[in-house]
Amino acid sequence: MTPRSASVYRCQQCGFASPKAGTCPDCLRAGAGYVQLVEERAVPARGPRRPVATQDRPRPLKDIALERGDRTPTGIGELDRVLGGGVVRGSLVLIGGDPGIGKSTLLLQVARALARSAPPVLYVSAEESAAQVKMRADRLGIAADGLLLWTETDLAAVQAHLDDVKPRALIVDSIQTVYLPDLESAPGSVTQVRECGARLMTLAKGLGIATFLVGHVTKEGALAGPRVLEHLVDTVLYFEGEGHHAYRVLRAVKNRFGSTNEIGVFEMGEHGLTEVTNPSEFFLAERPRDAAGSVIVSSLEGTRPLLVELQALVARASFGTPRRTVLGADYNRVCVLLAVLEKRAGVPLASQDVFVSVAGGGRVTEPAADLGIVLAAASSYMDRPVAGDVLVLGEVGLTGEVRAVAGLELRLREAAALGFRRAVVPASNITERGKLPLEVRGVATVNEALDALLGAGHD
Numbered sequence: 140m141t142p143r144s145a146s147v148y149r150c151q152q153c154g155f156a157s158p159k160a161g162t163c164p165d166c167l168r169a170g171a172g173y174v175q176l177v178e179e180r181a182v183p184a185r186g187p188r189r190p191v192a193t194q195d196r197p198r199p200l201k202d203i204a205l206e207r208g209d210r211t212p213t214g215i216g217e218l219d220r221v222l223g224g225g226v227v228r229g230s231l232v233l234i235g236g237d238p239g240i241g242k243s244t245l246l247l248q249v250a251r252a253l254a255r256s257a258p259p260v261l262y263v264s265a266e267e268s269a270a271q272v273k274m275r276a277d278r279l280g281i282a283a284d285g286l287l288l289w290t291e292t293d294l295a296a297v298q299a300h301l302d303d304v305k306p307r308a309l310i311v312d313s314i315q316t317v318y319l320p321d322l323e324s325a326p327g328s329v330t331q332v333r334e335c336g337a338r339l340m341t342l343a344k345g346l347g348i349a350t351f352l353v354g355h356v357t358k359e360g361a362l363a364g365p366r367v368l369e370h371l372v373d374t375v376l377y378f379e380g381e382g383h384h385a386y387r388v389l390r391a392v393k394n395r396f397g398s399t400n401e402i403g404v405f406e407m408g409e410h411g412l413t414e415v416t417n418p419s420e421f422f423l424a425e426r427p428r429d430a431a432g433s434v435i436v437s438s439l440e441g442t443r444p445l446l447v448e449l450q451a452l453v454a455r456a457s458f459g460t461p462r463r464t465v466l467g468a469d470y471n472r473v474c475v476l477l478a479v480l481e482k483r484a485g486v487p488l489a490s491q492d493v494f495v496s497v498a499g500g501g502r503v504t505e506p507a508a509d510l511g512i513v514l515a516a517a518s519s520y521m522d523r524p525v526a527g528d529v530l531v532l533g534e535v536g537l538t539g540e541v542r543a544v545a546g547l548e549l550r551l552r553e554a555a556a557l558g559f560r561r562a563v564v565p566a567s568n569i570t571e572r573g574k575l576p577l578e579v580r581g582v583a584t585v586n587e588a589l590d591a592l593l594g595a596g597h598d
């Protein structure tokens with residue numbers, strides 16, 4: 140028996156498909172509650188897809204030559220590093236981020252840079268009017284020659300004109316607002332996003348156009364639309380930042396042409412985004428000198444060490460269960476570290492509220508910041524400052540041991556360049572005595588670190 144209709148019911152959050160209407164079992168299992176599946180008509184067959192590869196026969200790997208000049212640096216150093224050294228011809232890059240974080244601003248600046256190095260560039264705005272984009276361009280002082288703007292939401296129309304325009308770079312702002320007219324579902328639906336993404340991929344690869352897509356992010360922080368879009372594209376970048384701070388971080392979460400560890404740092408100002416080439420200096424700009432509860436740690440992002448200031452405030456809890464509030468670090472990790480501090484070093488925190496935050500709205504995710512968190516809390520509890528010219532590094536284990544961290548030398552060099560003179564590091568890190576740029580003190584336990592920085596007899 141053949142089904143009467145070819146409809147499928149699809150979850151608009153995760154892309155789960157079912158022949159029957161109802162709620163999404165995957166989302167329910169993942170704790171997102173009952174999400175209704177939405178009916179979708181089957182996509183009409185459009186004949187076989189054009190092969191994406193330039194060669195359609197298997198070839199020996201050693202015979203494949205890389206074309207020179209495949210990568211074009213955009214001239215925006217922070218972006219080029221995240222991309223892996225520039226934008227690759229025929230690649231598809233998705234940039235996600237919260238509304239208002241600056242995606243359109245970033246891409247308009249990218250368009251300006253590419254209009255110089257690889258014109259012409261086509262900017263398809265499917266969200267804002269030409270006047271709105273022009274206003275932004277004026278604010279950014281953009282008057283590039285090779286930059287074409289087109290407010291169009293119909294992707295088929297864009298495709299039809301690509302042959303006349305022959306852009307070397309294409310920007311689509313955003314993937315959720317363009318649509319293909321031969322599909323019945325609304326723009327932004329899973330089918331549209333997936334098919335538009337696939338169409339753009341075919342165009343990018345077939346015509347050798349470097350393509351950037353803007354993607355919206357849901358409340359939960361994932362890119363709206365199906366996961367399949369992230370699988371499809373070559374590179375996924377997230378543009379992040381705290382609403383009230385000017386700095387923005389561009390982070391690669393997937394990159395077929397480079398590492399995913401690199402970050403780019405920008406500052407949003409009156410005239411758009413400017414690169415922050417020395418982010419450590421930026422994060423330490425307002426550091427208080429010799430204040431209890433403030434410790435400088437180093438967080439290694441890719442090949443780049445970032446110095447950030449951790450702050451802790453320990454205050455007597457007024458009633459009930461003491462509070463733990465954490466901004467910019469992992470809450471559970473901080474709770475574990477506070478427990479270690481209490482149990483292994485005897486600092487009584489059970490009746491204390493503890494607040495931990497990363498100054499300047501930054502974020503640390505690395506275990507190398509553990510010892511810094513422990514010391515900041517202890518310093519605030521004892522009301523004794525940690526000296527301002529000391530960098531603190533080390534992962535802390537549950538028995539209070541201080542474990543080695545990666546990239547020690549890199550981190551120390553960055554600190555030395557910024558005027559730090561001493562560092563407290565894991566003892567196991569300094570087994571081979573190389574020439575280190577700072578005066579280092581190795582510690583094996585949390586207690587040794589407390590003695591070294593807050594004085595003996597710390598309890």
Ligand code: TYD
Pocket residue numbers: 236237238239240241242243244245275278279407408409410411412
């Ligand atoms: P926008 O690029 O429109 O964000 P998105 O495309 O991610 O939604 O940027 C929006 C915010 O950036 C807006 O609140 C204004 C601010 N902004 C500046 O502060 N300076 C500038 O030069 C520009 C263009 C925007």
Ligand code: MG
Pocket residue numbers: 242243244266312
């Ligand atoms: Mg925008």
